[in-house]
Amino acid sequence: MSIFEKFDHLRQTYDSLGDRSHNPFSVSFDRIESATEGVLNGRRVILLGTNNYLGLTFDQHGIDEAVRAVQTLGTGTTGSRVANGSYAGHGALERDLATFFGRRHCMVFSTGYQANLGMLSTIVGRGDHLILDSDSHASIYDGARLGHAEVIRFRHSDPDDLYKRLRRLKDVPGSKLIVAEGIYSMLGDVAPLREIAAVKREMGAYLMVDEAHSMGVLGEHGRGLAEATGVEADVDFIVGTFSKSLGSVGGFCVSDLEGFDILRVACRPYMFTASLPPSIIASTRSALQRLDRDKSLRTQLMANATQLHNGLQALGLEVGPHVSPVVSVALDEPETAVRFWNALVDGGVYLNLALPPATPSSRPLLRASVSAAHQPRQIDKAIDLFGTIARELGVLPAVSFAAEPPRVAAA
Amino acid sequence: MQLSEIREQIISGLHQARPDVRDITGTTRIVQDLELDSVAVMDFILSIEDRFDISIPLDRVADIVTVDDLARVVEGLGNAERA
Numbered sequence: 001m002s003i004f005e006k007f008d009h010l011r012q013t014y015d016s017l018g019d020r021s022h023n024p025f026s027v028s029f030d031r032i033e034s035a036t037e038g039v040l041n042g043r044r045v046i047l048l049g050t051n052n053y054l055g056l057t058f059d060q061h062g063i064d065e066a067v068r069a070v071q072t073l074g075t076g077t078t079g080s081r082v083a084n085g086s087y088a089g090h091g092a093l094e095r096d097l098a099t100f101f102g103r104r105h106c107m108v109f110s111t112g113y114q115a116n117l118g119m120l121s122t123i124v125g126r127g128d129h130l131i132l133d134s135d136s137h138a139s140i141y142d143g144a145r146l147g148h149a150e151v152i153r154f155r156h157s158d159p160d161d162l163y164k165r166l167r168r169l170k171d172v173p174g175s176k177l178i179v180a181e182g183i184y185s186m187l188g189d190v191a192p193l194r195e196i197a198a199v200k201r202e203m204g205a206y207l208m209v210d211e212a213h214s215m216g217v218l219g220e221h222g223r224g225l226a227e228a229t230g231v232e233a234d235v236d237f238i239v240g241t242f243s244k245s246l247g248s249v250g251g252f253c254v255s256d257l258e259g260f261d262i263l264r265v266a267c268r269p270y271m272f273t274a275s276l277p278p279s280i281i282a283s284t285r286s287a288l289q290r291l292d293r294d295k296s297l298r299t300q301l302m303a304n305a306t307q308l309h310n311g312l313q314a315l316g317l318e319v320g321p322h323v324s325p326v327v328s329v330a331l332d333e334p335e336t337a338v339r340f341w342n343a344l345v346d347g348g349v350y351l352n353l354a355l356p357p358a359t360p361s362s363r364p365l366l367r368a369s370v371s372a373a374h375q376p377r378q379i380d381k382a383i384d385l386f387g388t389i390a391r392e393l394g395v396l397p398a399v400s401f402a403a404e405p406p407r408v409a410a411a
Numbered sequence: 412m413q414l415s416e417i418r419e420q421i422i423s424g425l426h427q428a429r430p431d432v433r434d435i436t437g438t439t440r441i442v443q444d445l446e447l448d449s450v451a452v453m454d455f456i457l458s459i460e461d462r463f464d465i466s467i468p469l470d471r472v473a474d475i476v477t478v479d480d481l482a483r484v485v486e487g488l489g490n491a492e493r494a
Contacts, residue, residue: 134453144469152466155457165466357449 017338024341024353034058035247035373040350046378048368049351053325054216054297055373056247056290062283069282076277082265089281096288097252101223101238105260108252110273112212112241113139115251118269119208119239120179121147127174131165131205133157133191135184135360140210146269149177156360157184159195166203176205182214182225186359186367188326190218193225197234208237216245216291217325222298246287248280301325301372304379308370311383316396328354328365329386336393337364343389349382412463412489418482420462425478428455437479463489 004011017023021041030039035055038047056062069089077084094106109115120143124130128149132140135156144151155161162178169176178200180191193209200207211224219227222245226235236257242250264270276284291297305325313319318330331337334355341353344366352367359365368382390396422435429435429445439445442452459481460466465488475481 134457151469153453153457153469164464168464168466360450362448362450 018342022342024338027350032057035371036375036378038350040345043346043348045345045348045350046374046382048349048370048374048378048382050371051213051244051369052247052371052373053213053245053301053369054247054287054291055371056245056287059247059283059287059290061290062247062286065282065286066279069278073278075279077275079274080271081275082271084275086275087278087281089278089285090275093281093285093288094252096285098254100221100288100292101254102232103238103254103256105256106252106254107260107263107267107270108250108276109270110250110276112239112243112251113142114269114273115239115241115253116140116210117143117146118263118267119237119253120144120177121269122263122267123237124149124175124177129169129172129174129176131162131176131178133180135186136179137181137185137210137212140179140181149174157189157191159192159199162196163199163203166199166205170203176203177208178205179208179210182209182211182218183324183326184360185213185326186354186365187320187328188213188322188324189320190214190225190322190324193229193231197229197231200234206236207234208239209235210239212239212241212244213324213326215240217298217301222291222295242280242284242287245291246284248284248287250276250280250284297372301370304370304372304374304376307376307379308368308383311379312386315383315387315390317386317390325370326367327370328367330361330363330365331395332363334364336395337366340366340389340393340395343392344385347385347389349385412486414482414486417463417485417489418478421459421478421481421485424455424458424462435478437477437482439478440476441478441481442476459485465489 020026030042032038035052035057036047038045073087077087081090090108094108098104098106109118116139120140124147126148130144130149130151132144132151132153133156134153152165154165166176178196180193180196183190197207209226214224216222218225221227226232226238237253237255239253242248306323308327309319309323312327312329320328331340337353344351354365354367356362356364391398418437425435425445428447428451432445441447456467456472463485465485467484467488471484475484
């Protein structure tokens, strides 16, 4: 008996998705050419599944700053900030982020995953209560599991259900922390944050918002959903990532709460991991400046998102409820979804396939994420390809007369 | 509420989730025997929480295998809330 026997079922499912070159979960690019193009199995593809919302991975200033940092400070810090000490850039990036969000405190983590893991496992403890949206990202669930607070879920984006759950805890001692996300990563739907904040105020809880997919995307200044809905004062903690709009890797938490800094010596996923290398810090700071300065990126991003969302909807495909840079098409059968995904790649469009149980409502998703760097013609190409494949696979009627005027039968 | 009454309500909820399965008893395993996927289980747990006006902590959910396990958790939480 193998120690891996427990994964037999998973192995079976994984293998059924096809060999390496056709398996959606073992994609390996030959080359990345730009923020929107790469080469996959010798074929040039439009990158439509990278969460590179502002398209800053090839930003010249970011690259120059990263090169300068690696040349002057080396390739890595080789240890944690608590043990090895911080570099000047770590503190500078934390001050930049605190200023950007208008908060007093910021902690930077080595990944976005660790930011959630660290914050959720530390700021609430035994006797406290975590109240999570049921569609929360894996990093939120994992952070909850790592800590000692009691964890309950409320129905996805349902403030009334949240209220009910807090009411049940009304006379129970301990801090209560509500966790919601700005944009949910699978369907691109946006949380009803104003209503959630109202429940939070009424019930005397704390509120954390994960703006991983909404920072740089929503809000007049790109501060995310809390800014867009005017409830920043009610949000006690904002967590986020550098690996989407900021085009690098890492995570952060900002807060105005007094005493926040003690987390630096209490939060294990912060303490016991190597800190971010100087090149990452440098390009992240550069990207944050650009995000802050250049509102045209957000305008272009939303125009591109609208083009894709409306284009796919017009074909008759089922897309998410809100226009956002995450545009997902829901299908019924996983087998169809895998074939659809392969046909898209063969036709020159790369995006993500998400299969249940990693999707809401047990349906497979073809998940696209739009970038400000996409050209309208790239998005048009993707929409056309979606239409062709959907008709070939019978997801849409074989020949669509939708665009033509109705024919009147001859008498 | 009595344990038997809680069990009955859980079973009637499961019959709604899996109308094709006839025999559901206290010893029925909710995931394995009824072949509910994780999303369906979550929806079912949410409906049970509504019905009994409780919130079941996630670590308790992880320990639930059979209908009776769930009934005992519901009973315990219901009593705690009345206390």
